[in-house]
Amino acid sequence: MISARDWSWTWAGRSTPAVAHLDLEIATGERVLLLGGSGVGKSTVLAGLTGVLGGSDEGTETGNLLVGGSHPTRMRGRVGLVMQDPDSQVVLARVGDDIAFGAENMGMDPARIWPRVHECLKAVGLDVEVDRPTSRLSGGQKQRMAIAAALVMQDAGGPQVLCLDEPTANLDPAGIAEVRDAIVSMLSTRPDTTLIVVEHQVEVWADLMDRVIVLGPDGVIADGPVTDVLTQMRDELLEAGVWVPGVEPPAKHRMHPAPGEPVLWAEHLETGYQAGAPVSHDLDIAIPRAVSTVITGPNAVGKSTLALTLAGLLKPLAGSVIVADGLRPDGNYREWLPRRMRRGFTAANPHTWASRDLLTRIGTVFQHPGHQFVERRVRDELAVGLVALGWRRAQIDTRVGELLETLHLSALAEANPFTLSGGEQRRLSVGTVLATSPSVIFLDEPTFGQDRNTWADLVALISEILDEGRTIVSVTHDAAFCEVLGDNTLCLEPR
Amino acid sequence: MNPLGPSALDRLNPVTRLGIAVFISIPVMITLDWVSALTLFVAQMLIYLACGVPARRLLARLAPLGVIAPIGAISMALYGRPEGRVWFHYFLITVTDNSLHLAIAVLARIFTLGTAAIVLIGGTDLTRMADGLAQIIHLPDRFVLGTLAGVRMIGLFVDDWRTMGLARRARGIADTGRLRTFATMAFALLVFAIRRGMVLATAMEARGFGSGIQRTWARPSRLGRADIVGWVVTVMVCIGSVWAAVAADTFLFIGAR
Numbered sequence: 001m002i003s004a005r006d007w008s009w010t011w012a013g014r015s016t017p018a019v020a021h022l023d024l025e026i027a028t029g030e031r032v033l034l035l036g037g038s039g040v041g042k043s044t045v046l047a048g049l050t051g052v053l054g055g056s057d058e059g060t061e062t063g064n065l066l067v068g069g070s071h072p073t074r075m076r077g078r079v080g081l082v083m084q085d086p087d088s089q090v091v092l093a094r095v096g097d098d099i100a101f102g103a104e105n106m107g108m109d110p111a112r113i114w115p116r117v118h119e120c121l122k123a124v125g126l127d128v129e130v131d132r133p134t135s136r137l138s139g140g141q142k143q144r145m146a147i148a149a150a151l152v153m154q155d156a157g158g159p160q161v162l163c164l165d166e167p168t169a170n171l172d173p174a175g176i177a178e179v180r181d182a183i184v185s186m187l188s189t190r191p192d193t194t195l196i197v198v199e200h201q202v203e204v205w206a207d208l209m210d211r212v213i214v215l216g217p218d219g220v221i222a223d224g225p226v227t228d229v230l231t232q233m234r235d236e237l238l239e240a241g242v243w244v245p246g247v248e249p250p251a252k253h254r255m256h257p258a259p260g261e262p263v264l265w266a267e268h269l270e271t272g273y274q275a276g277a278p279v280s281h282d283l284d285i286a287i288p289r290a291v292s293t294v295i296t297g298p299n300a301v302g303k304s305t306l307a308l309t310l311a312g313l314l315k316p317l318a319g320s321v322i323v324a325d326g327l328r329p330d331g332n333y334r335e336w337l338p339r340r341m342r343r344g345f346t347a348a349n350p351h352t353w354a355s356r357d358l359l360t361r362i363g364t365v366f367q368h369p370g371h372q373f374v375e376r377r378v379r380d381e382l383a384v385g386l387v388a389l390g391w392r393r394a395q396i397d398t399r400v401g402e403l404l405e406t407l408h409l410s411a412l413a414e415a416n417p418f419t420l421s422g423g424e425q426r427r428l429s430v431g432t433v434l435a436t437s438p439s440v441i442f443l444d445e446p447t448f449g450q451d452r453n454t455w456a457d458l459v460a461l462i463s464e465i466l467d468e469g470r471t472i473v474s475v476t477h478d479a480a481f482c483e484v485l486g487d488n489t490l491c492l493e494p495r
Numbered sequence: 496m497n498p499l500g501p502s503a504l505d506r507l508n509p510v511t512r513l514g515i516a517v518f519i520s521i522p523v524m525i526t527l528d529w530v531s532a533l534t535l536f537v538a539q540m541l542i543y544l545a546c547g548v549p550a551r552r553l554l555a556r557l558a559p560l561g562v563i564a565p566i567g568a569i570s571m572a573l574y575g576r577p578e579g580r581v582w583f584h585y586f587l588i589t590v591t592d593n594s595l596h597l598a599i600a601v602l603a604r605i606f607t608l609g610t611a612a613i614v615l616i617g618g619t620d621l622t623r624m625a626d627g628l629a630q631i632i633h634l635p636d637r638f639v640l641g642t643l644a645g646v647r648m649i650g651l652f653v654d655d656w657r658t659m660g661l662a663r664r665a666r667g668i669a670d671t672g673r674l675r676t677f678a679t680m681a682f683a684l685l686v687f688a689i690r691r692g693m694v695l696a697t698a699m700e701a702r703g704f705g706s707g708i709q710r711t712w713a714r715p716s717r718l719g720r721a722d723i724v725g726w727v728v729t730v731m732v733c734i735g736s737v738w739a740a741v742a743a744d745t746f747l748f749i750g751a752r
Contacts (some may be wrong), residue, residue, distance in 0.1 A: 076731075084692060087691075097622055100713035102700075106708060107708045149702060150702070153703055273657070313665055356667045364661075370683060384668060436667070
């Protein structure tokens with residue numbers, strides 16, 4: 001079905017190829033897990049198979065990559081692609097229309113499209129009406145829909161290829177299970193579908209797969225049955241950041257200290273973005289000092305909103321957030337602030353503090369690092385908070401130097417934050433908060449979509465912060481993370 | 496979907512609705528008198544109510560016009576070209592017969608155009624509109640569907656913007672320098688927009704968009720009897736409004752004086 005002969009792809013303007021000397025054969029109906037470190041071109045291979053790499057102005061192709069004996073660009077509709085970000089792949093506003101989109105593009109007779117849409121919804125087990133707005137689907141449901149949208153293009157019958165590029169990286173455990181179920185359900189009705197999956201979380205897919213192919217910078221470095229490859233290549237895969245099943249998470253076990261006095265707490269707290277649309281009600285919560293608290297719970301229960309409210313960023317809709325005595329700002333320099341910042345100031349309520357007051361007291365690391373970047377260079381990014389605090393240039397330089405060292409970002413000090421890899425961006429976003437040494441640090445889904453190496457870096461970094469006597473509060477779905485850092489667990493329940 | 500609730504207007508093809516809204520603006524734009532625009536406005540309201548648009552919701556949706564229109568009208572009344580009897584004069588302000596006529600004319604125009612836009616265009620479903628633009632007017636698929644998919648992303652950008660605002664506060668730079676904060680957010684939003692746009696383009700391409708195959712449409716968009724009725728009524732009302740102005744001897748063609 002698929003054959004690559006010394007295939008290479010070089011993006012325009014790059015000197016080294018994204019994929020080099022790829023040689024492989026995949027038979028119809030095979031289920032292949034494609035592994036490898038970051039930057040070996042796994043996504044490029046999938047894009048190549050789907051025929052969406054673009055023409056000669058996008059890059060240069062050498063060798064052969066064939067699907068069913070033809071160049072992939074001539075096999076549109078036979079190869080489906082589902083990518084990582086559930087939100088960016090939705091094309092239309094309603095579920096049925098979105099799934100029908102591919103069938104329309106293939107020139108399918110309109111009379112046959114709607115029966116096909118229903119068939120595909122059923123094939124992936126997505127049980128929603130066709131006119132459901134796509135904006136009202138969960139992440140897992142969106143990915144199910146994306147799979148259905150890939151299946152719809154194919155005329156009933158014949159074999160096809162489905163490529164999944166880290167389809168569960170942005171999902172919580174329920175969403176991951178949902179995507180897996182969709183694939184299991186799809187394979188039961190179309191057993192001859194050739195499946196190619198790129199994923200760091202091997203455990204999710206291992207038992208569904210026939211074969212593992214490991215890519216290196218210079219082509220295939222291992223190829224064979226799942227258990228064989230995972231055993232033989234264990235060390236290389238761990239090195240590459242792959243979560244090999246059965247291997248302990250890469251973190252030292254911490255003693256969980258007993259939670260002590262609260263550093264901040266909430267009374268009858270109602271949180272949400274809009275009055276009239278609260279996401280959680282009547283919460284009474286305390287965050288103990290100098291330990292790690294994890295906030296868990298099902299999707300859409302308001303975990304992130306709670307964290308942002310406790311961190312003094314969102315205004316409580318009702319009830320109050322109260323900060324312990326030692327952490328309250330004195331408000332000395334307040335007369336220089338604009339009047340709107342002075343009005344309503346209450347030392348115990350972090351939402352009334354000036355933005356600057358937060359810096360040394362409560363820090364927040366957002367889910368997407370990009371949301372908090374404001375500078376053009378990594379070095380300046382780390383200095384932002386220190387400049388706001390009015391530090392002297394020399395002091396700032398010393399502090400930034402230390403941080404770059406701790407975060408292993410020294411070599412990238414002059415780079416633009418947006419050009420860093422996912423793991424580097426994550427470390428930098430933690431670093432920007434660390435810079436001003438806040439006593440309490442909130443982290444929103446810090447390990448989402450991280451490979452094993454970046455996960456290990458992050459957990460180690462957080463452990464160090466805890467050892468300095470700071471308080472950490474993380475919103476997370478990650479069981480391994482809770483295992484290591486769950487000194488205190490708050491589980492939010494739906495009402 | 497439709498904030499005005501269901502009505503007989505839903506039987507019009509979205510392209511017809513767009514076309515009618517544009518067509519109504521022709522007599523409004525080429526004339527300057529108050530009778531034609533007021534006639535058009537009254538006729539429109541009667542027709543919408545007859546089509547089953549609930550009066551209460553219609554008024555609620557038109558309420559913003561009640562704020563915008565007087566701003567234009569008052570300046571016209573105070574500074575419009577003086578002619579006829581002078582009612583009031585102070586420094587640059589001269590309220591005359593003519594300036595009052597112009598004020599009413601402006602008021603009626605804003606209401607006429609605003610109502611048409613809110614009821615006819617505001618109530619349509621964007622997907623159906625795109626279907627119509629591509630199938631009936633034959634605008635290029637790439638343009639229509641690319642725009643449609645892009646518009647759907649605006650919601651994501653709104654969320655991005657809100658989160659970035661909170662992040663600026665968390666980073667200690669929200670107290671002062673709002674302009675600078677705005678600039679960093681605008682830059683970051685651009686980066687997000689480009690990334691999202693590239694993923695979306697790849698997803699669309701992977702689903703066969705732009706593959707050169709003649710595309711079909713799962714939701715056929717056709718013009719029917721309702722559309723003919725809609726157009727006949729529209730043309731009649733437009734001619735009627737101009738005729739009313741001529742009959743009332745207030746007709747004033749743009750640039751006539």
